[in-house]
Amino acid sequence: MDFIIQNILNALQWGSFYALIALGYTLVYGVLTLINFAHGDIFMVGAYIAFFVASWLLGPVIGLDPTWTFVLAIPITMFLTAGVGVTLERIAYRPLRRKGAHRLYVVITALMCGLILEYGNLACLGASRKKFPDLLEKVIWHFGDVAVTNLKVLVIFAAIAVFIFLNFIVTKTKIGMAMRGISYDKFAIPLMGIPIDAIIVFTFILGSSFAGLAGLLFAMSYPVLEPFMGALIGWKAFIAAVVGGIGDIRGAFYGGFLLGFIEVGVVSIFPSTYRDLFAFSILLIILWMKPTGLFGVAKNTKI
Amino acid sequence: MSLLNIDGLTQRFGGLQAVSEFSVDMKGGELMGLIGPNGAGKTTIFNLISGFYQPTEGTISLNGKPTAGLKPHQVTSMGVARTFQNIRLWHDMTVLDNIRISQHYRMGYSVWDSFLRTKKYIRCEKAIETIAYDLLEAMSLKEFAEELPKNLPYGLQRRVEIARAMSIKPHLLLLDEPAAGLNSSDVEDLIKLIRWIHENFDITIFMIEHQMKVVTSLCQWIKVIDFGATIAEGTAEDIQSNPAVIKAYLGDDNI
Amino acid sequence: MKDKTLQIVLALSCIFLIAMAQFGMIGNYIQAVFMFVGINIIMSTSLNLVNGNMGEFSCGHAAFMCVGAYVSSVLSVLFFGKTLGDPLLPSYMAVFIFPIIILIGGVVAAIAGIIVALPSFKTRGDYLAIITIAVNYIIISAIENMSFIGGSRGFQGMKDTVWAMLDIFNGPWMLMWVTVFTIFTVWIIRRFVSSTYGKGINAICQDEVAAEIMSVNTDKMKLVNFMLSSGLAGIAGGLFAHIVGYVNPQSFNILKSTEAMVMVYLGGMGSLSGAVLAAILFTGLMEVLRSQALIEFILSPVTFVFPEWEPSAGVIKWVLIPLILVLLMQFRPEGIMGNKELSDWFPKLKKYYKFK
Numbered sequence: 047m048d049f050i051i052q053n054i055l056n057a058l059q060w061g062s063f064y065a066l067i068a069l070g071y072t073l074v075y076g077v078l079t080l081i082n083f084a085h086g087d088i089f090m091v092g093a094y095i096a097f098f099v100a101s102w103l104l105g106p107v108i109g110l111d112p113t114w115t116f117v118l119a120i121p122i123t124m125f126l127t128a129g130v131g132v133t134l135e136r137i138a139y140r141p142l143r144r145k146g147a148h149r150l151y152v153v154i155t156a157l158m159c160g161l162i163l164e165y166g167n168l169a170c171l172g173a174s175r176k177k178f179p180d181l182l183e184k185v186i187w188h189f190g191d192v193a194v195t196n197l198k199v200l201v202i203f204a205a206i207a208v209f210i211f212l213n214f215i216v217t218k219t220k221i222g223m224a225m226r227g228i229s230y231d232k233f234a235i236p237l238m239g240i241p242i243d244a245i246i247v248f249t250f251i252l253g254s255s256f257a258g259l260a261g262l263l264f265a266m267s268y269p270v271l272e273p274f275m276g277a278l279i280g281w282k283a284f285i286a287a288v289v290g291g292i293g294d295i296r297g298a299f300y301g302g303f304l305l306g307f308i309e310v311g312v313v314s315i316f317p318s319t320y321r322d323l324f325a326f327s328i329l330l331i332i333l334w335m336k337p338t339g340l341f342g343v344a345k346n347t348k349i
Numbered sequence: 350m351s352l353l354n355i356d357g358l359t360q361r362f363g364g365l366q367a368v369s370e371f372s373v374d375m376k377g378g379e380l381m382g383l384i385g386p387n388g389a390g391k392t393t394i395f396n397l398i399s400g401f402y403q404p405t406e407g408t409i410s411l412n413g414k415p416t417a418g419l420k421p422h423q424v425t426s427m428g429v430a431r432t433f434q435n436i437r438l439w440h441d442m443t444v445l446d447n448i449r450i451s452q453h454y455r456m457g458y459s460v461w462d463s464f465l466r467t468k469k470y471i472r473c474e475k476a477i478e479t480i481a482y483d484l485l486e487a488m489s490l491k492e493f494a495e496e497l498p499k500n501l502p503y504g505l506q507r508r509v510e511i512a513r514a515m516s517i518k519p520h521l522l523l524l525d526e527p528a529a530g531l532n533s534s535d536v537e538d539l540i541k542l543i544r545w546i547h548e549n550f551d552i553t554i555f556m557i558e559h560q561m562k563v564v565t566s567l568c569q570w571i572k573v574i575d576f577g578a579t580i581a582e583g584t585a586e587d588i589q590s591n592p593a594v595i596k597a598y599l600g601d602d603n604i
Numbered sequence: 605m606k607d608k609t610l611q612i613v614l615a616l617s618c619i620f621l622i623a624m625a626q627f628g629m630i631g632n633y634i635q636a637v638f639m640f641v642g643i644n645i646i647m648s649t650s651l652n653l654v655n656g657n658m659g660e661f662s663c664g665h666a667a668f669m670c671v672g673a674y675v676s677s678v679l680s681v682l683f684f685g686k687t688l689g690d691p692l693l694p695s696y697m698a699v700f701i702f703p704i705i706i707l708i709g710g711v712v713a714a715i716a717g718i719i720v721a722l723p724s725f726k727t728r729g730d731y732l733a734i735i736t737i738a739v740n741y742i743i744i745s746a747i748e749n750m751s752f753i754g755g756s757r758g759f760q761g762m763k764d765t766v767w768a769m770l771d772i773f774n775g776p777w778m779l780m781w782v783t784v785f786t787i788f789t790v791w792i793i794r795r796f797v798s799s800t801y802g803k804g805i806n807a808i809c810q811d812e813v814a815a816e817i818m819s820v821n822t823d824k825m826k827l828v829n830f831m832l833s834s835g836l837a838g839i840a841g842g843l844f845a846h847i848v849g850y851v852n853p854q855s856f857n858i859l860k861s862t863e864a865m866v867m868v869y870l871g872g873m874g875s876l877s878g879a880v881l882a883a884i885l886f887t888g889l890m891e892v893l894r895s896q897a898l899i900e901f902i903l904s905p906v907t908f909v910f911p912e913w914e915p916s917a918g919v920i921k922w923v924l925i926p927l928i929l930v931l932l933m934q935f936r937p938e939g940i941m942g943n944k945e946l947s948d949w950f951p952k953l954k955k956y957y958k959f960k
Contacts, residue, residue: 075730079730138930141934142933142937145937147933147937150655150873151933151937151939153661154929154933155929155930157862157865157866157926158866158926158927158930158933159926161862161922161923161925161926162923162927162930165919165920165922165923165926166923168919169915169919169923170913277858281737281741281858284734284737285734285738288730288731288734289734292730292731319745319749319756320745320749322741322744322745323742323745323749326738326739326741326742326745327738330738330739333723333731333734333735333738334723334726334735337723337726337727337731338727339731342731399817401813401816420816420821421816421817422817422819422820425817425818426819433813438811438814439806439807439811439814439815440810441806441810441943442803442810446803449800449803450804450806450807450818450820451818451819452819453800453804453818453819453820454819456801460801460828463796463801463802464792464795466795474799474800477800514818517818
C-alpha cells in the first residue's frame with residue numbers, strides 16, 4: 047500500500063512538470079495553431095536563468111539567505127524567461143506570420159530555434175553540468191512508510207495553481223476571450239478592434255513564464271542542469287498536451303498528469319528501460335481510439 | 350426500375366433531427382429540384398446520398414442496390430457525382446489534372462504499373478487523357494486546360510467543377526446550389542449548361558437551388574423541405590402557390 | 605536524342621564519379637560525403653512524399669530508417685558476418701545478395717509504416733504529427749530493449765559484407781550501391797507522383813473531401829504513400845548502416861528526423877527537385893561547417909574579445925545551421941523551390957529530358 051502511495055506521489059510530481067510545460071504548448075497552440083517546438087528548450091533556458099539568478103542572489107554581491115532567494119528567484123526567473131519567449135516570437139515567428147508563410151514553416155523555424163538554444167547554451171557554457179544550489183531547507187514528512195518532501199508538495203500545488211489561474215484567464219477574462227477568438231478566425235479578430243499582436247505576445251509571456259517556473263522547480267528537485275534537459279521532457283510534454291486534446295487548458299493539465307502516472311506506473315512494474323516504450327505505446331493507443339485527444343473537439347469540415 | 354430510391358431517410362446529430370422521413374423515387378432522365386430555407390437539411394441529404402454520413406434510419410438505393418455502409422468513393426464509382434456549395438476544386442492543380450484525378454474510379458492499373466510504366470499503364474493514361482480532353486472540349490473549357498482553377502473567374506470555376514463531376518460519367522448528378530454567387534448573366538449560362546447536359550448525356554439531375562429562376566426553368570418536379578421534413582412537392586406552379594411553402598420561406602405574418 | 609540529354613549527362617557523371625573513386629582520384633572522405641549526399645537525397649525525397657505531396661506532418665521519418673538499418677544489418681551479419689554465428693552463405697554471393705538485403709530492409713520498413721498509415725485514416729494534421737513522434741520513440745525504445753541485437757550499445761559487423769564484396773573485386777562498392785539506390789529512389793518517386801494514380805495524393809493534400817467524392821480511395825492512397833515513403837527510408841537506413849558499419853538506436857532519434865524535415869521544407873513542400881537540391885545543400889553545409897579552422901575563422905571576432913572561449917566545430921555547427929535556416933526562412937518562407945520543380949523555373953530544361 048505504501049509503495050502505491052509513494053508511487054502516486056512521484057507520479058503527481060512528474061505529472062506536474064509535464065503539465066506545467068504542456069500548458070505552455072497548449073496556450074500557444076490554442077491561439078496560433080503553432081506547435082512551438084522551442085518550448086521545451088525555453089524550459090531549459092528557464093532552469094539556467096533560475097540557476098544564475100539564484101547564484102547571483104546568494105553570491106557575495108547581494109548575499110541573501112536561501113529562503114529570500116527562493117522568493118525573489120520566482121518572479122525574476124519568470125520575467126526573464128518570458129523575455130526569451132517573447133524575443134523568439136518577435137524575431138522568428140512574427141515576420142513569418144506577417145509574410146503569410148505556410149504554418150509548417152513556422153513550426154520548422156520553432157524547431158530550429160530550439161536547436162539554437164540547446165547548442166548555443168552548450169557553446170557558451172560548455173558541457174560541464176551545473177549544480178543548482180539548495181534553496182529550501184528539505185523537510186520530510188513521514189506518514190507510515192511514505193515520505194513526502196516539502197518540495198514535492200510545492201511542485202504539485204504550483205501546477206494546480208497555475209492550471210486554475212490559466213483556466214480563469216482563458217475562460218473568464220476579456221483577454222482570454224480574445225485569445226480564444228484568434229484561434230477561430232485570425233482575420234476577423236483585428237476587425238473587431240482587438241490588437242492581435244499584443245494578444246499573441248501576452249500568450250507567449252504566459253506560456254514562457256510558466257515554463258520558467260517549471261524550470262526553477264525542476265532545477266530544485268533535480269539539481270543537475272545540462273543543455274539537453276529540455277528536449278526529451280519537452281517532446282513528452284507536447285505529446286501529453288496532444289493526448290489531452292491540444293488547444294484545451296484542461297487537456298494539457300490532465301494529459302500531463304496522465305503521462306506522469308503512466309511513466310511511473312511502468313517503471314514500478316517493468317525495468318526502467320521500458321519506460322518510453324510503454325508510455326508512448328499507451329499514448330499511441332489512446333490517440334488511436336480517440337483521435338482528437340481526451341478533451342479535443344473534432345473539427346468537422348463543413349461539406 | 351428507379352435510379353435513386355430513398356425511403357424513410359432520417360438523420361440525427363445528437364439531439365438534432367437534421368432529416369426526417371425523407372423519401373424520393375427518381376427515374377432515369379428526371380431533373381428534380383430540392384428547395385427549402387437555410388438549414389433545412391438539404392445538403393445533409395446530399396451528404397447522405399454520397400456516403401459521407403451513414404443514415405440513422407432509412408435506406409438509399411441506386412439502381413436497386415443499397416448503398417448502406419459504402420464509402421463515398423465507392424458510391425461515386427456506382428455513378429453518383431456531385432458538386433459542392435462552395436467550390437471544392439483542387440486549386441493548385443491544373444484544370445486538366447483536376448479532371449484526370451477524378452478518373453481514379455476507372456484506374457485500370459496498380460501502383461506497380463505506375464513504377465514500371467507497363468503497357469497497361471500507358472494504355473490507361475492515354476485513355477484518361479483522351480476522356481479529359483474530350484470532356485473539356487465538349488464543355489468549352491479546352492483553352493483553360495493548363496490553367497490553375499484559382500486563377501479563373503468564379504463562373505468558370507463552377508463550370509470546371511461541373512465538368513469534373515461529369516468526368517465520372519455519372520448516372521446521377523447532384524448539384525449543390527450551382528448558381529450560388531453567380532451574377533445574372535452567369536446564371537443564364539448555367540441554366541443553358543445544365544439543360545444541355547441533361548439533354549445530351551442522358552443523365553439524371555438532382556439539384557439544390559435557392560434561385561427560383563433556375564429551379565422553375567429547369568426542374569420538372571420540386572420537393573420542398575423545412576426542418577428536415579418534406580412540406581410540399583409538385584411542379585413549379587404548384588409549389589409557388591402552396592401556402593406551406595410560402596409560410597416556410599416568408600413566415601406566418603405574410604399570409 | 606536531345607530529349608535524353610539530361611539522363612545521359614546524369615549517367616555519365618555517376619560513372620565518372622565511380623571511376624574517379626576506383627582510380628583513387630578522390631579520397632575516402634570525399635567518397636563518404638558523396639554517399640551521405642545520396643542517403644540524404646533518399647531521405648528527403650521520400651519524406652517529401654508525405655510532408656510535401658500529401659501535406660501531412662510526419663516528424664518521425666528516422667524511425668523507418670532505423671527499422672531498415674537494423675533489418676538489413678542483421679540479415680547481412682547473418683549471411684556474411686561472424687558476429688551472430690557462422691555465415692550462412694558463401695562470401696562470393698555477397699554482390700548479388702547485398703541489394704536484396706537492402707530491399708528487404710526497405711520492405712520491412714514499409715510494413716512498419718503501416719503503424720503510421722492506419723491512424724492517418726481517421727486523423728490528420730497535428731495529431732498525426734504526434735503519432736509519428738511517438739512511433740519514432742517507440743521504435744527506438746523497442747530496439748534499445750532487444751539485447752540480442754545489442755540494445756542500446758548498438759550493433760556492428762556489417763563491414764564483413766562490404767569486405768566480402770571487396771574480396772571479389774576491389775572497387776568502391778558502397779559508393780556504387782548508394783548511387784544506384786539514389787537514382788532508383790528518385791526515379792520511382794518521379795514516376796509515382798507524375799502518374800494520375802500518384803496525383804491522387806496531391807488531391808488529398810488540397811481537399812480530402814473533394815478527393816473522396818471524386819472517387820479517390822483516400823485510405824488506400826494514404827496507405828500506399830506511407831508505405832512507399834517509409835520503405836524508401838528503410839533503404840536509406842540499410843545503406844547508412846553498411847557505410848558506417850555500426851548502428852545505434854540513438855543515431856535515428858528525433859534529431860535525425862528533424863534533419864530530414866529540414867531538407868524537405870528547405871527545398872519547398874512537394875517539389876522533388878527541391879528536395880534533391882536541399883539534400884545536397886544541407887549535406888554540403890554540414891560537412892563544410894565540420895572544419896574547425898573555418899569555425900574559428902568565422903568566430904574570430906568573438907574569440908578576440910573573449911580569448912578564453914574555445915568554440916568546438918561540432919557544437920557551433922548546430923548553432924550556425926539552424927541560424928542559417930531561420931534566416932533563409934525569413935527571406936524565402938516557401939523554401940528554395942516553393943512547390944515548383946526545376947523545369948518550372950527554367951522551362952528550357954524541358955527540352956533536354958523526357959521522363960516518361
